[in-house]
Every structure is written in C-alpha cells, then in structure tokens.
Amino acid sequence: MSFEDWYRADRLPHIFCAGCGNGTIINCTLAAVEQMNWKREETVFVSGIGCSSRAPGYILTDSLHTTHGRAIAFATGVKMANPDLHVVVFTGDGDLAAIGGNHFIHGCRRNIDLTVVCMNNQIYGMTGGQGSPTTPKGALSTTTPYGCAETPFDLCDLAIAAGANYVSRWTSYHVKELEKAVKVGLETPGFSFIEALVQCPTAFGRRNKFRQVADHIEFLKTHSLLRAKRDRLLEKGEPVPEDMFVVGELMRRNRPAIGVKP
Amino acid sequence: MTRTEFWQGNTACAEGALAAGCNFFGGYPITPSTEVAEHMAAKLPKKGGVFIQMEDEIASMASIIGASWTGARAMTATSGPGFSLMMENIGFAIMTETPCVVVNIQRGGPSTGQPTMSAQGDMMQARFGSHGDIAIIALSPATVQEMYELTAKAFNLADKYRVPVFVMSDETIGHMREKVIIPDKVERVERKPFVAGSPPFRATDPDLIPGFPLFGTGQHVHVTGLTHDERGYPCATNPGLHMALVKRLVDKIENARDEMADYEVINPDAEQVFVAYGAPVRTVLQVMHDRKDPNIGFLRIRTVWPFPEKALAKFKNAKRFLLPEMNLGQIAREIERHTCVPVKCIPKLGGELHTPSELVAALEAQP
Numbered sequence: 001m002s003f004e005d006w007y008r009a010d011r012l013p014h015i016f017c018a019g020c021g022n023g024t025i026i027n028c029t030l031a032a033v034e035q036m037n038w039k040r041e042e043t044v045f046v047s048g049i050g051c052s053s054r055a056p057g058y059i060l061t062d063s064l065h066t067t068h069g070r071a072i073a074f075a076t077g078v079k080m081a082n083p084d085l086h087v088v089v090f091t092g093d094g095d096l097a098a099i100g101g102n103h104f105i106h107g108c109r110r111n112i113d114l115t116v117v118c119m120n121n122q123i124y125g126m127t128g129g130q131g132s133p134t135t136p137k138g139a140l141s142t143t144t145p146y147g148c149a150e151t152p153f154d155l156c157d158l159a160i161a162a163g164a165n166y167v168s169r170w171t172s173y174h175v176k177e178l179e180k181a182v183k184v185g186l187e188t189p190g191f192s193f194i195e196a197l198v199q200c201p202t203a204f205g206r207r208n209k210f211r212q213v214a215d216h217i218e219f220l221k222t223h224s225l226l227r228a229k230r231d232r233l234l235e236k237g238e239p240v241p242e243d244m245f246v247v248g249e250l251m252r253r254n255r256p257a258i259g260v261k262p
Numbered sequence: 263m264t265r266t267e268f269w270q271g272n273t274a275c276a277e278g279a280l281a282a283g284c285n286f287f288g289g290y291p292i293t294p295s296t297e298v299a300e301h302m303a304a305k306l307p308k309k310g311g312v313f314i315q316m317e318d319e320i321a322s323m324a325s326i327i328g329a330s331w332t333g334a335r336a337m338t339a340t341s342g343p344g345f346s347l348m349m350e351n352i353g354f355a356i357m358t359e360t361p362c363v364v365v366n367i368q369r370g371g372p373s374t375g376q377p378t379m380s381a382q383g384d385m386m387q388a389r390f391g392s393h394g395d396i397a398i399i400a401l402s403p404a405t406v407q408e409m410y411e412l413t414a415k416a417f418n419l420a421d422k423y424r425v426p427v428f429v430m431s432d433e434t435i436g437h438m439r440e441k442v443i444i445p446d447k448v449e450r451v452e453r454k455p456f457v458a459g460s461p462p463f464r465a466t467d468p469d470l471i472p473g474f475p476l477f478g479t480g481q482h483v484h485v486t487g488l489t490h491d492e493r494g495y496p497c498a499t500n501p502g503l504h505m506a507l508v509k510r511l512v513d514k515i516e517n518a519r520d521e522m523a524d525y526e527v528i529n530p531d532a533e534q535v536f537v538a539y540g541a542p543v544r545t546v547l548q549v550m551h552d553r554k555d556p557n558i559g560f561l562r563i564r565t566v567w568p569f570p571e572k573a574l575a576k577f578k579n580a581k582r583f584l585l586p587e588m589n590l591g592q593i594a595r596e597i598e599r600h601t602c603v604p605v606k607c608i609p610k611l612g613g614e615l616h617t618p619s620e621l622v623a624a625l626e627a628q629p
Contacts, residue, residue: 008484041479041482044478062484062485063482063483065484065486065487065496066324066351066354067324067487070321075328077324081336082332
C-alpha cells in the first residue's frame with residue numbers, strides 16, 4: 001500500500017486553493033501513518049473548522065469533522081471511549097489557538113494519546129484572510145489592515161509548557177523532516193504536537209509581499225533556524241535572529257499519558 | 263428481586279444511567295447538577311466505564327459525541343449556564359445523528375442567576391436553543407423514582423432515534439431525597455444495526471432513521487456537521503439536499519410524537535384541568551389529594567418534547583387548562599398553540615415551588 005491509498009478518491013477534487021500548502025502536510029502525515037502499518041479501521045481522523053480541518057474528509061477512514069475549535073475535545077471522547085483506535089487530529093492556527101486554545105492546553109496537560117498536526121498558515125484562510133493568533137506582528141490581513149499590532153503565540157512553546165510529550169515544528173518546505181516528525185509523534189504515547197508552517201497564497205501571501213507561492217516557501221526555508229543551531233547560538237551567548245523561527249524536534253519526553261492503547 | 267433505596271434525585275439519575283449501561287460520562291462541575299458527575303466519577307471506573315472531567319461544558323458535550331461514535335452510551339450533566347455552552351455541539355449531534363443524553367438540573371436564570379434554587383426556565387432552550395431547524399426529545403421527571411426511570415429511558419430513545427435526549431429536571435427533584443424502587447433490570451433498546459456497504463446516512467425505513475456505522479468497524483464513515491449527502495460527504499450549497507436532510511432530521515422525531523408520548527390523565531371529564539411537568543407536578547398532586555374534586559383534571563407530562571398535544575384532547579369537557587410552571591409560561595405558550603380552550607399560566611420564579619394554596623387561588627379565580 002502507498003500513502004495515496006489512504007485517500008478517499010471519490011471526494012476529489014479537493015477545495016484547497018492553487019498553491020496551498022495543506023496538501024503537502026496531509027501527504028506527509030499520511031506517509032507517516034502508512035509507515036505505522038495501522039489498519040484503516042483502527043484509525044480515526046478528527047478535525048474542527050477551517051481549511052486544514054477539511055483534511056479528514058479526503059481520507060478513507062472513519063473521520064469526524066466537528067465544530068470550530070473543538071476537535072481535540074471530540075477526539076478525547078473517541079480515544080477515551082476506545083483506546084484501541086489511533087486518533088489523529090488535523091487543525092489550523094485559528095481553530096487550535098484562538099477558539100480552541102483551551103482544549104489545546106488541556107489536551108497537552110492530560111497528555112492524552114493523540115497526534116495533533118497543525119497547519120499554521122498564520123491567517124484565517126477559509127473566511128477570507130482575517131488575522132489569527134499566529135499572524136506575525138506587522139503582517140497585513142483584512143482585520144489588521146494597518147499591520148498586526150498583537151504578539152503572536154508560539155504554538156510549540158505553548159504545547160511544551162502545557163505538558164505535551166512530543167513537540168516538533170517544520171514547514172511545507174521540509175517534507176522529509178515533517179514526515180519523520182509526524183511518525184515520531186504517532187509512535188510516542190501521550191500528546192504529540194506537530195506544527196507545520198504553510199503558505200497560503202490566497203489569503204496571506206498576496207497581502208504580504210509573497211507574489212509567487214515559491215517566494216513564500218523560499219521564505220519558510222530561509223527563515224527556519226534549526227534547533228541545534230539555535231542552541232549553539234545560545235551556548236555562545238550570541239543573539240538569535242528575531243525574524244527566524246526555530247524548527248526541529250523541540251520536546252520529546254515520557255510523562256504519564258492517558259488513553260494509551262493497552 | 264427489586265430493591266429499595268433512599269436516594270437524592272441526582273444519585274437516582276446517575277444510577278438510572280448506570281442501569282441503562284451508560285459507560286462514558288464527560289462533565290464539568292456546576293451547581294445544582296454536580297452530584298451526578300460525582301456519582302459517575304465514583305461508580306463508572308469500577309464498572310469498566312470512563313469518567314472524564316472536561317475543561318468546560320463545550321468540551322463535555324464534544325467528548326460524549328466522540329465517545330458515542332465508538333458505540334459508548336454517553337452522557338453529561340449540567341445546569342443552565344453549561345447548557346447554554348453546549349448548544350453548538352448539541353446542534354452538531356442533531357446534524358450528525360449522534361445518540362447522547364444531556365441531563366439539565368435547572369436553576370434560576372438568566373445568566374448565573376440562582377445557582378442553588380429551582381427553575382424550569384430552560385424548557386424552550388432545550389427545544390430551540392441550538393441554531394437552525396431542529397427537533398429533539400426532552401423528558402421531565404417529577405419524582406426521584408422518575409429521575410431513575412426517565413434517565414434510563416433517555417438512553418433508549420437516544421439510541422433509537424439517533425438524537426440528543428434531554429433529561430430536563432430541576433434543583434428541587436435533583437436534590438430531594440425519596441424512596442426509589444430499583445427494578446431487576448431496565449429495558450434496553452439498541453441502535454439500528456448498520457448494513458455494511460450502504461451509504462451511512464441513507465434512511466430507507468419509514469422511521470427515517472439510518473443504521474449506525476460504529477467507528478472502528480471498517481465502515482470508513484465521514485461524519486460532518488456540514489450539510490451532507492447520504493454518503494456523509496459535504497454538499498453545503500445544494501438547496502434541495504439541505505431541505506431534504508433537515509426535513510428528515512425533524513420528521514424522524516415529529517413523526518414519532520405519539521409513540522414517544524408519555525403522560526398520565528387524571529379525571530378526564532373535568533372542566534378545570536391542571537397541566538404540569540417536573541417539580542410543579544407535586545403541588546398539583548397535593549391539591550388533587552386535598553380537594554378530591556372530579557371536576558379538577560390533571561395532565562401529568564413526562565415527555566415534554568416532542569409535545570404530546572393529543573393528550574389535551576383527552577379532556578373533552580375542558581373549559582380551562584391551568585399551567586403551573588417555574589418559568590413565565592414556556593409550555594403554556596406551547597399548549598395555546600394546540601387548543602382553543604383558554605390557558606391560564608401560573609408562573610412562579612424565585613426558586614421555590616408553588617404552594618397548594620397558590621394553585622387553589624388560581625383555580626378559584628375567575629378567568
């Protein structure tokens with residue numbers, strides 16, 4: 001079987017815009033799932049509302065496309081009621097960090113055995129480009145027409161502080177790294193959180209000087225700072241560039257978890 | 263062998279759920295319902311079930327829906343403020359035809375209102391609180407015995423009709439202690455089995471209810487709150503399909519109105535007829551007992567939604583329906599919709615039951 005066999009072919013074509021990064025992240029996730037040798041009937045994908053949350057609808061397993069922000073709460077019910085199921089949550093920055101922020105931190109605190117993949121496009125794509133809790137300072141959106149004045153969340157720091165067992169960040173440029181990270185997340189008992197920064201040409205890129213999709217992917221590539229490099233900078237007491245974001249495995253630990261398959 | 267217990271209403275509610283096979287409870291503390299969660303927290307793990315205290319009522323409602331898709335008999339318990347928070351996910355359960363039981367031990371509202379006092383102010387919220395055109399089932403116990411029986415029954419109705427079922431109790435019944443006779447076992451109705459390979463949301467039977475495709479059984483069902491076709495696939499801009507789906511979701515409940523009707527008729531030839539559900543039933547029974555007047559009738563309603571309007575016609579000589587409610591006339595308005603007989607609303611807010619003399623005064627007052 002290949003990862004493509006996990007797709008629900010009769011749902012295609014999908015609704016994602018040309019140049020959207022979400023497909024890349026779904027591919028990477030399914031490639032990791034495929035390597036786990038999980039059976040389809042034992043695997044459930046859960047999501048909330050937003051572009052990223054449409055992903056489970058394209059996957060040929062049981063799937064639960066729920067209400068805005070609540071995917072982790074629904075997934076908690078599925079996983080606690082039947083720990084034999086493998087439960088993967090797809091979410092986005094608005095779904096996870098704004099309306100669903102409380103469920104996110106409590107999922108991490110409980111360390112419930114879920115893998116949460118967040119497609120962070122730093123904007124509300126589906127509703128047409130409003131600012132989100134991860135919109136960078138100064139970035140333009142329809143609700144920050146003079147530049148975002150607020151400080152964004154670091155989703156990975158949030159997950160680590162709240163207690164998740166595994167936390168990684170990559171981008172739609174780093175497909176192999178992302179696939180490996182998702183696989184480690186799937187293997188790790190407890191709450192695994194993988195953030196994938198993605199380009200959104202329709203709602204974010206065109207308002208923020210990424211004229212071509214490739215320009216944005218290039219930005220994600222050149223502005224990622226490997227965790228090891230960041231650590232070396234810190235060791236030497238040198239400043240970490242403010243316009244870069246850290247990528248790599250940011251946390252792996254073995255805190256007691258709930259909902260783990262017996 | 264039946265046995266007898268002396269229980270608080272909230273305990274009886276939890277025990278009724280356990281007797282019905284409830285094996286998942288997701289909840290959040292709120293007065294005056296908390297004892298239901300506490301009892302489930304103590305009992306469920308010992309029975310192999312799952313109790314989880316969620317971070318809020320939104321998550322509680324979400325968790326029981328998720329659990330229900332794995333086949334669990336799932337329940338939550340709350341009061342007005344929590345019930346308000348649950349409304350969106352209740353709509354999701356209606357749209358996705360997810361069986362679940364929500365207990366509302368009503369307290370005085372609006373807002374934080376009277377946390378420790380009794381009320382029936384959420385009756386219309388139960389019916390219409392979630393957005394869109396919906397139909398649900400709501401039961402209203404008037405005794406601790408009924409807390410046990412109706413909670414158990416709620417699970418059967420939820421599984422049969424694939425809809426959220428509300429046990430609309432109140433602080434009075436929830437916190438009162440009474441004798442409960444526990445039967446050997448309670449009746450259990452299972453979900454309609456799913457025919458493998460058929461479209462998961464196709465309803466071919468006259469009852470308009472599709473079979474239930476459990477998660478984890480290889481059916482690959484896609485469940486979405488979006489308007490969906492029979493395959494479960496989103497079709498949110500197809501007007502005819504949306505109309506047909508919403509009509510079916512409403513009709514499967516409304517068409518079963520008579521089947522679900524649960525009420526008691528006392529003195530059907532009477533001209534003055536009390537109608538009550540929940541705690542006010544008790545005051546009416548006291549008045550009936552004191553007056554022993556065949557001209558005073560009583561319609562005691564247990565299934566409030568869908569409203570059993572045919573019960574009103576049992577009182578052929580009725581000149582007036584008198585509605586003692588612990589709200590400003592929510593079900594009185596529903597009755598006005600179904601009858602030409604004058605309806606006298608006897609509202610009471612503040613958290614205390616009607617006194618028998620208040621009902622007698624209403625009875626004797628000229629219209």
